[in-house]
Amino acid sequence: MAAVLLQRIGLALVTMVIIAVVVFFALELMPGDACSVNLGRGASDSMLAACHIRLGLDQPPVWRFVTWAGDFLRGDLGISMQRERPIAEIVGWRLRNTLILAGVTSVIGIPLALGLGVLAGLNPDGPLDMAISGVAIFAMTVPEFISGTLMILVFSVILGWAAGVVTIGYKAPAFELVKASILPAATLIFILAAHILRMVRASVVEVMQSDFAQMARLKGVPRRRVIWHHVVPNALLPAISIIGLTMAWLLGGVVIVESVFNFPGLGRLAVDAVADQDLPLVQAIALLFGLIYVLTNLGADLVALILNPRLRTRRQ
Amino acid sequence: MRGVRPLAVPQVLRDVLAQRSGRIGFVIVCLHLAAAVAAPMIAPQDPAHQDAAAMLQSPSLAHWFGTDRLGRDVFSRTLLGGREAMLIATLATIIAMAWGSALGILAALIGGRADAIVMRFVDAMMSIPWILMVMLFVAALGSSSVALVPVLGFSYGLSVVYLARAATLDFVTRDFVVAAQIRGHSRWSIAATELLPNVRDSLAVQGAMQWSWILLAVSSLSFLGMGVAPPTPDWGQMIADARGIMQRAPWALIWPMLALSSLVIGMNLAVDAWARATGVARNRRVPGA
Numbered sequence: 206m207a208a209v210l211l212q213r214i215g216l217a218l219v220t221m222v223i224i225a226v227v228v229f230f231a232l233e234l235m236p237g238d239a240c241s242v243n244l245g246r247g248a249s250d251s252m253l254a255a256c257h258i259r260l261g262l263d264q265p266p267v268w269r270f271v272t273w274a275g276d277f278l279r280g281d282l283g284i285s286m287q288r289e290r291p292i293a294e295i296v297g298w299r300l301r302n303t304l305i306l307a308g309v310t311s312v313i314g315i316p317l318a319l320g321l322g323v324l325a326g327l328n329p330d331g332p333l334d335m336a337i338s339g340v341a342i343f344a345m346t347v348p349e350f351i352s353g354t355l356m357i358l359v360f361s362v363i364l365g366w367a368a369g370v371v372t373i374g375y376k377a378p379a380f381e382l383v384k385a386s387i388l389p390a391a392t393l394i395f396i397l398a399a400h401i402l403r404m405v406r407a408s409v410v411e412v413m414q415s416d417f418a419q420m421a422r423l424k425g426v427p428r429r430r431v432i433w434h435h436v437v438p439n440a441l442l443p444a445i446s447i448i449g450l451t452m453a454w455l456l457g458g459v460v461i462v463e464s465v466f467n468f469p470g471l472g473r474l475a476v477d478a479v480a481d482q483d484l485p486l487v488q489a490i491a492l493l494f495g496l497i498y499v500l501t502n503l504g505a506d507l508v509a510l511i512l513n514p515r516l517r518t519r520r521q
Numbered sequence: 522m523r524g525v526r527p528l529a530v531p532q533v534l535r536d537v538l539a540q541r542s543g544r545i546g547f548v549i550v551c552l553h554l555a556a557a558v559a560a561p562m563i564a565p566q567d568p569a570h571q572d573a574a575a576m577l578q579s580p581s582l583a584h585w586f587g588t589d590r591l592g593r594d595v596f597s598r599t600l601l602g603g604r605e606a607m608l609i610a611t612l613a614t615i616i617a618m619a620w621g622s623a624l625g626i627l628a629a630l631i632g633g634r635a636d637a638i639v640m641r642f643v644d645a646m647m648s649i650p651w652i653l654m655v656m657l658f659v660a661a662l663g664s665s666s667v668a669l670v671p672v673l674g675f676s677y678g679l680s681v682v683y684l685a686r687a688a689t690l691d692f693v694t695r696d697f698v699v700a701a702q703i704r705g706h707s708r709w710s711i712a713a714t715e716l717l718p719n720v721r722d723s724l725a726v727q728g729a730m731q732w733s734w735i736l737l738a739v740s741s742l743s744f745l746g747m748g749v750a751p752p753t754p755d756w757g758q759m760i761a762d763a764r765g766i767m768q769r770a771p772w773a774l775i776w777p778m779l780a781l782s783s784l785v786i787g788m789n790l791a792v793d794a795w796a797r798a799t800g801v802a803r804n805r806r807v808p809g810a
Contacts, residue, residue: 219641219645220641220644220645220648223641223642223645223646224645224649227642227645227646228649228657231654231657232657232661235661236661242660242661342789343786346782346785346786346789347782347785347786348737348740348741348785350740350741350744350757350761351760351778351781351782354760354764354767354774355778357764357767358771358774362767456650457651457653460650460652460653460656460745461652461741461744461745464744464745465764475653475656476656476747478660479656479659479664480746482660482663483660484660484661487657487660491649491653491654491656491657494649494650494653495645495648495653498648498650502648
């Protein structure tokens, strides 16, 4: 158990280091740097040189990577080019807002997806399954910005239930952000739930046909007990790692959905930073997203380890 | 057949068309491709032409799909709006499939430490959501359709590495591969003559899927203002543009949405049918891709 745990944590650390290397050196390979991109073509050599010294770009790349990554660990994310303020200060509030949005999405979306997946899987190809799976395929196929826009069209313009676009600032109190995240979260849930429920459905169908479920049914265990004690626990185990993987999608989807709804989170900040050509800010956000992804996946794996003793022995 | 040979339709296509969803998907995709090719000839008006006298007009005989907030003809723009995205998607798919399958097949064939290192890197890259990866490059290179091709080709190739490696692993220990190794064939020639023909079907199906994912990526980027730039009309750009006026001019929003959604859904139906026809296990959207 301890060996498996250590191995898993070590793997996550290695992945984090590689992400940092990729995010940093991807831009090193590009023509231009933070200064030339930000100052534009008209910049004089002396302006560029001054900017290079200010950002430390006159240092060798490997040394800069070490200081950049070291500062990052201490919570210093560098200085934004456009806003001339510490990135940590800009990113902090937005990160909170995005976590609120992701939190609302997961708290409602994951149980909903598990429930619908089990319902669809218990009667495969029944009318309920056809309806659920049909909607899920639509949700998985159509891009986020179209489902988000449709949500605004239906729930805000036609029905008038909720404001279509978020107008509150990024420092608004948490409960207001929870209220503001209804439609963005609904959009994310629509897609997230579709991915998870497809997996759960498939795994319920498989477990229902397994020997132990057949056996339980044949020896006369009531259907309800077979479902809750034999099928559901076993079917949900693989779903845990899928939920972890779906987080990667959620983080990417957040960028687009936040822009659709004007939600003041990290994703929209990233879009603004690209428009401003603020390389240090884009880099910091990309690294943050990568780290969040690795951590959620590590968390999902640990939960799976705790719930499923079969995973605890090291495989070959 | 009265001595006349039937039109030579490849067996795979016949198997796809034998399925109802395959027929529907195939027809939708073909209609889209035909419209995209013929669009410059049949579009009734200049898609960039602004008419201050005809802003936000509802559909009429002069403007079948109405006009947008600048008085541009929505029908012409919808007709032309997929061309650039489809072109970018096609080129990026070729790049993604080429490097992704080459690396994946070689990683599976060589195995051992090299394989482990390659997969660790691919894993780590895939933990950065594709859109941030692309945004990183767009921030550095500026947004242009030309820059998007290699950037998307690179980021979407990562999941191809996975798939090509997994498909190849089923074959590397088979007798015919071992025999080729004993005969002294080089790795490249084993990859090209022994492995590639066996994983060709999986890769082709995956390539079609990649195409529709990349198309969505381009549209999403255009929606965010980082993809196809005006005056070239584009569905994602049109949707972003029409969002503010959806109450007054819903037609400017509905048609590009319908066009993009129908193409992607049609593609999905066709590829699903194709995967069933070739017996290829088809993974839906790879997480992280």
